[in-house]
Amino acid sequence: MTVMEKSILGPVLETRLALEDLNARYAAALDDGEYDAWPSFFTDDGLYRLVPKENQDLGLPIAALHCEGRLMLEDRVTAVKETTMARPRELRRFVTQPRVLSMDGSEIVAQANVLLVETLLDQMTKIVLVGRFLDRITREGERLLFRERICVYDSLHIPNSLVEPV
Amino acid sequence: MAEASLEGERGFAKSERGKWPDGGVTRVPFWVYSDEEIYRREQDHVFGGANWNYVALEAEIPNGGDFVRSWVGDKPVVVTRDAEGGVNVFANSCAHRGVAFCRHNRGNTDLFTCPYHQWSYDLKGRVTGIPFRRGYKGKGGMGKDFSLEGRGATPLAVAVRNGVIFAAFDHVAEAFEDYLGPKMLGYFDRVFDGRPLKVLGYLKQRIDCNWKLMFENIKDPYHASVLHVFLITFGLFRMDQESAVEMDETGRHGALISRRGAEADAEASREMSNNLRVDFSLRDPRLLDIAREYPGDATVVMQTIWPNVIVQQQSNTLAMRHMVPRGPHAFDLNWTFFGYADDTPEMTQRRVRQANLMGPAGLVSVDDSEVLVMSQDGLVPYPDSEAVVEMGGKEVADAPHMITEVAIRGFYSHYKKVMGL
Incomplete structure (x- = not known):
């Protein structure tokens, strides 16, 4: 590897490792039911959407989850923790290596595939959805935060219910 | 209707299946939710034929x-x-x-x-x-x-009719307007008033239960005030609101109508106390920034149109919930969200935000998809048991309140007839 290549790869690799770490922490927080931590992965005005690919392709605005800003994310957390009636289950997220599409001083644009599987009592483990995170990430101090995390899922039909954010 | 009777077919008579229990529509035998023969006949007599x-x-x-x-x-x-x-x-x-x-x-x-x-x-x-x-x-x-x-x-x-397409296999089906009847046509035309519609998106889920349980769910306002903590807490649907359950003359179509009330009164709060959380408030009120858009004071009208669609008007979120049966033990619930072509961008934004309540991840509807699966889990192994449907009495007549299962009785009164049960 030439010196020139190293200097280019350096920040790219560093960024990718930082994103892998971000994705791993994000998935673990939700997998472990630490829902209160979820909004803290976003900027105050961060946008989270969970959108069927069908709507994304047709340019239609309806999402299965749609949270504009940290307060709306917190309201979703309250619902997940306090108001939703759901059968007990384990949900686990598998996020692939992030692909960095662009990065400059203020923003990283990246994508990663995601697979969500669930395990319910008396049932075999099954896939809830498969899709892709479309992320816009910004740096605030030492932390990387999602300015936008759009999960576009291929799955046409969700099996029964999706009781947590992806 | 001897021709349509199931008795004697496939050993039904021996097990008493195929024979509706005593008590008429105040009882629903659990075998209607799991029997393969019932499912096949529904395709012919409920969805097929002269049904829109x-x-x-x-x-x-x-x-x-x-x-x-x-x-x-x-x-x-x-x-x-x-x-x-x-x-x-x-x-x-x-x-x-x-x-x-x-x-x-x-x-x-x-x-x-x-x-x-x-x-x-x-x-x-x-x-x-x-x-x-x-x-x-x-x-x-x-x-x-x-x-x-x-x-x-x-x-x-x-x-x-006004932008909504219905189809029937039987070409001598009565006119759609007669099929709905004047009362249900009124609620239909309230949402579909002739303004061009605009599709806002689709959400789909496959629910592991018999399709009839979904229809019953929307004909059952009783559950809404006890199961849906989100609705109760934020005053979107409660027993102490002025409300009504109405049907067409056959009982096959129904409408739940709710009017937004003031603070919960003491008696209703006590009955709902298991699930009423007065300590909650939304951190971001934009989720329920509701704009009045129809004449009259109804804020929610959920209409079930026999045999396969629910027209949802929950505040500003409008959707067709199209049921597609997938055998006796599952159905697809296909949601088509819409607004009007002349909606302002603010109104569209409102509809998108309020859609958080609905669909496979809905703040309200998850309770339903979950409890419906639990229903199927509890019904199927006990085919010879039966449901009790006596809230609000034993009659089939419109009710000016929500503490009633009358629309479920209405549904089964028509269902029994067309299925020959």
Whole structure:
């Protein structure tokens, strides 16, 4: 590897490792039911959407989850923790290596595939959805935060219910 | 209705299945949710025949050549707009060997071609061409008596009212307006008032329960005030609100009407106390920034139109919930969210935010999809048990309140009749 290549790869690799770490922490927080931590992965005005690919392709605005800003994310957390009636289950997220599409001083644009599987009592483990995170990430101090995390899922039909954010 | 009776068929008489329990519509036998024979008969008598099934919105096929795939019961159909502007619905099943030839979910075309043997269809579902129909060099091909006349994918009768498309297999179905009856037509026209609609998006889920449980859920306001903590807490739907349950004359269609009330009164709060959380408030009130958009004081009208659609008007979130049965133990719930073509961007934003309450991840509807699966889990192993449907009495008559299961009784009163049970 030439010196020139190293200097280019350096920040790219560093960024990718930082994103892998971000994705791993994000998935673990939700997998472990630490829902209160979820909004803290976003900027105050961060946008989270969970959108069927069908709507994304047709340019239609309806999402299965749609949270504009940290307060709306917190309201979703309250619902997940306090108001939703759901059968007990384990949900686990598998996020692939992030692909960095662009990065400059203020923003990283990246994508990663995601697979969500669930395990319910008396049932075999099954896939809830498969899709892709479309992320816009910004740096605030030492932390990387999602300015936008759009999960576009291929799955046409969700099996029964999706009781947590992806 | 001896012809339609299930008694004696497949050993039903021996097990008492096929015989509706005493108590009429105040009881629902659990075998109706799991029996294969019942399921098959529903496809013929509930979804088939002279029943108007919802299939699509006109806004999905605005231009000549536009098409979408849809379902009548579990039968695949294609909905098209032809060159003359007419709406057509025909079976997605080739007149030759039955291939579901329309394989794209939507699109625009002037011709459908079955990929198997290249039979082609026009937008009315008529066969327009058959390769090698005359054979090759004088050999093979269709016989001389074979005519294209009248050949095509099975056509359905079509009814369009204010942008909503319904289809029936039986071409002598009564007029859609008569089918709904004046009262239910009034609620239908309240949302579909003639303004052009705009599709805002789709959400889909497959729920592991019999389709009837979904219909019952929307005919059952009793559960809404105890199960849905989110609705209760934020005052969107409660027993102490002025409300009503209404039906058409047959009982097959129903509407739950709710009017937003003031603070919960003491008696209602006590009854709901298990699930009423007065300590909650939304951190971001934009989620429920509700704008009044219809005349009158109803804030929620949930209408069930026999046999396959729920028209949802929950504050500003509007959706068709199209039920597609997938055997006795599952159905697809296909949500088509819409607004009006003249909505302001702010109103569209409102509808998108409020859609958080609905769909497979809905703040409210998750409670339902979860409890419906739990219902199926508890019903199927006990086919000889029966449900008690006596809230609000034993009669089938409109009720000016929500503490009633009358619309479920109405549904089964019609269901028993058409199923010969």
